[in-house]
Amino acid sequence: MSVETSPAGVIRDTATLRDTATAPTRPLDVAGLEAAALAATVDAAIACQPFVGRGDKHAADAAATEAMRRALTRAPGRGTVVIGEGEKDGAPMLYNGERVGAGGPAFDVAVDPLECTTFCAKGLPGSLATIALAEEGALLRPGPSHYMEKLVVHRAARNAIDITDPPELTAARVARVLGKGIAELRVVVLDKPRHAELIDRVRRAGASVATPSDGDVAGALEALLPSGEADLLMGVGGTPEGVMTACAARALGAGMQARLAPQSDGEARALAEAGLDADRVYSLGDLAAGRSLFVATGVTGGSLLARPQALEGAVVTESLVVSERGVRFVRGHSVSEQKEVG
Numbered sequence: 001m002s003v004e005t006s007p008a009g010v011i012r013d014t015a016t017l018r019d020t021a022t023a024p025t026r027p028l029d030v031a032g033l034e035a036a037a038l039a040a041t042v043d044a045a046i047a048c049q050p051f052v053g054r055g056d057k058h059a060a061d062a063a064a065t066e067a068m069r070r071a072l073t074r075a076p077g078r079g080t081v082v083i084g085e086g087e088k089d090g091a092p093m094l095y096n097g098e099r100v101g102a103g104g105p106a107f108d109v110a111v112d113p114l115e116c117t118t119f120c121a122k123g124l125p126g127s128l129a130t131i132a133l134a135e136e137g138a139l140l141r142p143g144p145s146h147y148m149e150k151l152v153v154h155r156a157a158r159n160a161i162d163i164t165d166p167p168e169l170t171a172a173r174v175a176r177v178l179g180k181g182i183a184e185l186r187v188v189v190l191d192k193p194r195h196a197e198l199i200d201r202v203r204r205a206g207a208s209v210a211t212p213s214d215g216d217v218a219g220a221l222e223a224l225l226p227s228g229e230a231d232l233l234m235g236v237g238g239t240p241e242g243v244m245t246a247c248a249a250r251a252l253g254a255g256m257q258a259r260l261a262p263q264s265d266g267e268a269r270a271l272a273e274a275g276l277d278a279d280r281v282y283s284l285g286d287l288a289a290g291r292s293l294f295v296a297t298g299v300t301g302g303s304l305l306a307r308p309q310a311l312e313g314a315v316v317t318e319s320l321v322v323s324e325r326g327v328r329f330v331r332g333h334s335v336s337e338q339k340e341v342g
Contacts, residue, residue, distance in 0.1 A: 029076060030323055033107060033133045034293055036075035041297035042317050042332055043067040044113045044129035046308050048299050049341045053123025060120045064113035064129055064299075065094060072100035072109070081109045082139050083240045106136035110243040114299065116214045125302035126215050131295050132247035138290035140243055140282065142260065144270035148242040149261040152220045152233040154178075158255025163281055167198055167234060168205040174232050175207070182206040188219035189235045194263070198235055217296070218304055220245040221320070224254050225327060229303070236261045246287035248294035248322040258282045293323035310341045 047067035051060035072079065072094075079100040084093045094100075094111050101107075110132040114120060120127040132139075142148070151163045153174055160177040161170060175185040183206050189195050191211035202209050210230065212219060216237030222230035224245075242258050249256040260278045262268040271278055297319040298305030305318040314333045321328040 029105065030291065030293060030325060032076040034295070034321055034323055034325070036072065036101075037131050037133050037293060037295040038297075038319055038321060038330065038332070039074070040068045040071040040131055041129040041295050041319060042334060043071045045297040045299045045317055046315055046334065046341060048114060048120055048127075048129070049308055052120055052300055052307075055121050057114075057117035057121035061114045061117050068111065068113045068129070068131070069094060069100070073102065075101040075107075077101045077104040077107050079107045079109045079133065080136075081111060082141050083110045083243050084112070108134045108136060108139040110134075110139055110240055110247065112217070112238075112240050112244065115217050115241065115296075116300075118214060120300055123300065125300050125307075126212065126218060127299040127302075128215075128218065128296045128305065129299055130217055130241075130244055132244040132288075132292060134247055134288055134292035135290035138288055138292060140246070140287045142239050142243070143274040143276055144267065145239045145260045145262070145276065146267055147236050147261045147263045148239040149236045149259045150216065150220070150233060150242050150245065151255075151257045152223050152245060152249060153255040154223055154226075154228075154231065155252060155254040157231070158253070158284075161255050161257060163257040163259060167202050170234070171202055171205050171207045171232070178231060180231070183208070185232065186210065186230045188212070188216075188222060188230045188233045190214065190216055190219070190237055192236070195235050202234070217241045217245060218302070221248065221296075221304060224248055224252055224322075236263070243287060244294055246284055247292035250284055250288045250292055251294065251323050252327070254284075256284045256287065258287060291324060293321065295322070296320045308341050315341050 044064040044067045047063040048060045081094045081098040112130045115130045116127040151161050157174045157177045160173045175182045185207040187207050187209045189199050191213045220233045222228040223233045301307035308315050308317045317332045319330040
């Protein structure tokens with residue numbers, strides 16, 4: 001492991017393991033797109049600030065979406081949005097098939113301009129502005145899928161998971177590979193009615209289960225990052241979040257499997273009509289097949305990233321960049337016209 005300090009932040013774990021799935025042949029300008037993705041999430045996070053705690057999640061989402069859209073017009077390349085969050089939530093969105101960028105090599109975009117909109121509307125910690133970029137054709141195109149079952153682990157346990165196994169077996173196997181007793185294992189499962197049995201079973205197996213009400217991207221990062229406080233994420237969350245998580249997992253050489261998990265009869269019919277099999281197990285290579293990167297910027301603060309703060313005429317933001325170049329925590333200073341920051 002090497003540690004590198006730069007004006008942009010600190011790079012940790014720069015020695016990155018990657019899967020050997022066949023990737024598209026068009027090269028990805030990782031350094032250039034990192035800067036573009038970071039600008040997009042920072043602008044989105046700052047644009048949300050007047051709406052934090054105001055009870056209007058759609059207004060916050062709309063502000064984040066438009067700010068991100070404007071920032072992406074300057075990206076070095078020609079991007080196509082392959083999956084976005086708005087359709088699932090009935091919220092403002094960067095729509096599937098939308099083109100972004102200033103022109104040049106093609107790339108895929110997966111996006112949620114405001115992850116955990118309810119947290120933002122309620123003024124609670126945990127909301128993030130998020131985006132993932134990848135080589136053209138690299139990202140899963142899940143069509144009408146809104147929800148996905150996910151299993152995410154640190155790279156040390158990437159060969160120890162099978163999403164078709166009972167959760168008790170998964171927990172025991174991951175604990176063993178990590179050299180932990182089952183009582184030391186830390187699992188993240190969203191606190192949703194659909195997960196009541198899963199949470200009970202994992203706890204009965206002896207593991208500790210954290211149950212945030214929303215935010216499976218943040219939960220997955222807790223399992224993926226070397227500094228994270230979890231060992232494993234399980235359960236059903238949003239499909240866009242799953243594809244973005246896969247980009248981070250691939251860049252870190254971590255482990256992830258998924259299955260489409262329709263949560264309504266209408267979604268199940270749409271998947272069947274699109275020829276998508278809800279029983280199929282998607283490997284990490286299926287979800288993100290080529291070079292990719294993931295970026296998040298804090299919106300409302302929390303254990304991972306702080307909220308934007310006004311400081312001496314500038315806005316200070318905290319962001320996370322995950323790519324084949326490593327993990328960077330970036331503290332940025334921007335000049336903003338927003339009057340309601342920090």
